[in-house]
Amino acid sequence: MATGERRRTELLRGVLDLCLLAVMVEGPAYGYEMTRRLRSRGLSIVGEGSIYPLLGRLERDGLVETYRAASNGGPPRKYYSASDAGRRALAAGVLEWQAARDAVDAVLGPVEAEVEA
Amino acid sequence: MSEFVEECRREWKRLGVPDPLANEMAADLEADLEEAAAEGASAEEVLGSGAFDPRSFAAAWASERGLVRSPRPTPTAAPRRSRAAAVAAAFALIAIVGLMLAVLAVHGSSVKVAVASVGRPGLGVVVPPRLGVVPVPRVVGPRIGVVPGPGARMVVAGGSRLDLRPVGVLLLLVGVVGLLATLLYWAPWARARRLSG
Numbered sequence: 484m485a486t487g488e489r490r491r492t493e494l495l496r497g498v499l500d501l502c503l504l505a506v507m508v509e510g511p512a513y514g515y516e517m518t519r520r521l522r523s524r525g526l527s528i529v530g531e532g533s534i535y536p537l538l539g540r541l542e543r544d545g546l547v548e549t550y551r552a553a554s555n556g557g558p559p560r561k562y563y564s565a566s567d568a569g570r571r572a573l574a575a576g577v578l579e580w581q582a583a584r585d586a587v588d589a590v591l592g593p594v595e596a597e598v599e600a
Numbered sequence: 601m602s603e604f605v606e607e608c609r610r611e612w613k614r615l616g617v618p619d620p621l622a623n624e625m626a627a628d629l630e631a632d633l634e635e636a637a638a639e640g641a642s643a644e645e646v647l648g649s650g651a652f653d654p655r656s657f658a659a660a661w662a663s664e665r666g667l668v669r670s671p672r673p674t675p676t677a678a679p680r681r682s683r684a685a686a687v688a689a690a691f692a693l694i695a696i697v698g699l700m701l702a703v704l705a706v707h708g709s710s711v712k713v714a715v716a717s718v719g720r721p722g723l724g725v726v727v728p729p730r731l732g733v734v735p736v737p738r739v740v741g742p743r744i745g746v747v748p749g750p751g752a753r754m755v756v757a758g759g760s761r762l763d764l765r766p767v768g769v770l771l772l773l774v775g776v777v778g779l780l781a782t783l784l785y786w787a788p789w790a791r792a793r794r795l796s797g
Contacts, residue, residue: 513628513631513632514628514629514632514646515631515632515635515636515646518632518636518645518646522645527645528645528648533646533647533648533649533650533651533657533660533661534648535625535629535647535650535657535661536650536657536660536661536663536664536665537664539661539662539663539664539665539666540664540665542665543664543665543666554631557631557635558627558631559627560628560631561624561628
C-alpha cells in the first residue's frame with residue numbers, strides 16, 4: 484500500500500464510526516445504503532476496512548438500534564439508526580474531530596502556504 | 601449464495617456463532633453484495649479490504665458484534681505452509697539419516713575405527729570438530745589415516761561392532777511414514793474436509 488493510501492486509511496479509521504452515525508442520523512439505513520451515502524459525499528471505503536464489523540461494534544455498544552424491514556422490492560434488510568446514546572457519542576466525537584482538525588491545521592497550514600509560495 | 605458468503609458462513613460455524621445470527625448476517629451480506637453488483641459496484645466497494653480475506657472479515661464482524669469472545673486466530677496460508685514445510689523437512693531429515701545409516705551398515709558393516717595412524721598425505725580423513733564418533737568404512741586395501749580437525753575428539757571403538765542396519769531401517773521407516781502423514785494431513789483437500797466437518 485502506498486504511503487498516501489496508508490495515511491488515508493489511518494485517518495479514516497479513527498472517524499469512520501462517526502461518519503456512519505452521521506449518515507444514520509439522516510434516516511435509518513441498511514449496510515449497503517450507508518456505503519452509498521458515504522460514497523455520494525466522496526468517501527469511498529475501497530481499500531479501507533469494511534463497515535460491517537464497525538456496525539457490529541456500534542450495535543454491541545448500544546449506539547445504534549436495529550430492526551428488520553423489507554427493502555424496495557428486495558429481501559428484508561437490517562436497518563440501523565442512531566440511538567440516543569449514539570447521537571450523544573456523535574456530538575462528542577464531532578467536537579473531538581474539530582479540535583483535532585484545528586490543531587493539525589495550525590501545524591500543517593503554514594507548511595501548505597510555504598509549499599505553494 | 602456467493603462463494604464469499606459461503607466462506608464467511610464456514611468461519612462463523614468454526615467460531616461457534618449461533619446459526620440464527622449467522623443466517624442473518626449471511627442474508628444481509630448477500631443482499632448487499634447483490635445490490636452492489638446490480639449497480640455495477642465491486643465487492644471491494646462494499647467490503648473494503650475485507651473483500652480479499654473472507655475468513656478474517658467474518659471473524660472481525662462476529663467479534664465486534666460480541667458473538668465470540670475473541671477471534672480465534674484464523675490460520676493463514678503462509679504460517680500453515682511454513683509449519684508443514686518444517687515438519688516435512690524434519691521427517692525427511694530423519695529418513696535421510698536412516699538411509700545413510702542403513703547404507704553404511706551394509707557397505708561398512710560397522711563403525712569401528714581401526715586405523716588411526718596417519719598415512720600418506722592425501723589419504724587422511726579430516727574429522728570435523730563437532731563429530732565425536734566418525735563412521736569409517738572398513739578398509740580392506742590400503743590403510744587410511746584419520747586426521748582429527750581442530751578441536752575434534754577422537755573416539756576409537758576398541759574393536760566392538762555395532763550393527764546400525766536395524767536403527768537405520770527404523771529411522772528410514774519413521775521418516776517416510778511421518779513424511780507421508782504430514783503431506784496427507786496438510787493437503788488442501790484434507791484441510792477443507794476437516795474445516796467443513
